[in-house]
Amino acid sequence: STFYYRYHTLEDIYDWINRTANDYPDKVKAILVGSSYEKRPLYALKLSLNNRPNKKAMWIDCGIHAREWISPAFCLFFVHYSRMWRKNRSPQNGTSCIGVDLNRNFDANWCTTGASPDPCNEIYCGPFPESEPESQAVANFLRSHKESIQIYLSIHSYSQMLIIPFSCTTDEAENHSELMVKTAADQIRRYYRNTYTYGAGAQIIYLAPGGSDDWAYNLGIKYSFTFELQDRGRYGFLLPPSHIQGACNEALNICNSLKFVFSPF
Ligand code: 0X9
Ligand code: ZN
Secondary structure (H helix, E strand, C coil), rough: HHHHHHHHHHCHHHHHHHHHHCCCCCCCEEEEEEEECCCCCEEEEEECCCCCCCCCCCCCCCCCCCCCHHHHHHHHHHHHHHCCCCCCEEEECCCCECCCCHHCCCCCCCCCCCEEEECCCCEECCCCCCHHHHHHHHHEEEEEECCCCCCEEEEEECCEEEECCCCCCCCCCCCCHHHCCCHHHHHHHHHHHCCCCEHHHHHHCCCCCHHHHHHHHHCCCCCEEEEEEEECCCHHHHHHHHHHHHHHHCCCCCHHHHHHHHCCC
16 A cells, blocks of 8 residues: 555554554554653554564664654554565555455355454455455356366465364354264374364354355365464464475375365266
8 A cells, every 4th residue: 555655644653553553463562662752652563473472573663863754664664564464465445454365255154253344354355255356266267167176175374274164154064074084084193293173164263254165165066175284383374494395295195185085086
C-alpha cells in the first residue's frame, strides 16, 4: 500500500502502532518505554514469533533527530515488511491492509466461524469465494481434472499433522473411518521417528472454513489431506535449512504410505 511511501503525523503513527499491535497480537507488542520532554508517549514495538520469551533481539530506533523524516518512515515500513507473511498480496478496497488468506478463500462453508471478514485479519476470507487468482487457478484446475485426481494433498507447516476433512464443519466426512484407518497412522509411525497427529481438522486443530482440502473433498476427491510438516514449534516457520532434507524425506514417506493405503489402483 502507499501508506508506507508517505510521511505521517505523530497522531497517525500512534494510530498505526495501535492497529498493528491489535491486528497481530502474536507478533507485535507495543511497549510504553517512557515519554518525551513534552510528555508524549514513547513506544517500542517488540516483534517476535508467537511472543516467544528469552530470545536474543535486535534494537532499531528511528527519529532520534526530528528533521530526518525518512527515518521513522523506515521503521513503519520495516515493521510492516516481515518474513512472517501469511496471506496473498492483493490490495483490498477501503483499507491499507493487504491480502486474503487463500486457505479461507475456497467455497467450503466460506467465511463462517474460523475465518474473518476483516481484511486486516490474518484469516481474512476475501470478499467472496474464489475471489483471488491463486485460489481460482487451483480450483479451476481441480474442477477440470477431477475425474483423474484421486488424492489431494495440501502441504503446509508447521506442527506435524496429517489433517483429514472436515475443517469447515464439525460433521464427520462420509468416509471418515476409512480415512482414519489405523494402517495409515501405523505406516507413518513405522517410517519415521517424528510423530504426526492424525485426524479431522475441526477436531485436532480448529474450525477453519474455506480451505482447499475441504473444497476438493466436496468436489469429489475423497482422499483429501492437509499436511503440516516439521517442526512442532522449536523453530516453527523459521525451520533452518539444515532441517530441509529430514523434513522432506519424512513427508515423502508419508505421501508414499498414503498412496499405498488409499489408492484404488
Ligand atoms: O489454518 C490453516 O489454513 C492450516 N494451518 S496453518 O497453520 N498452515 O495455517 C490448516 C488447514 C486445515 N484445513 C482447512 N482449514 N481446511
Ligand atoms: Zn498454512
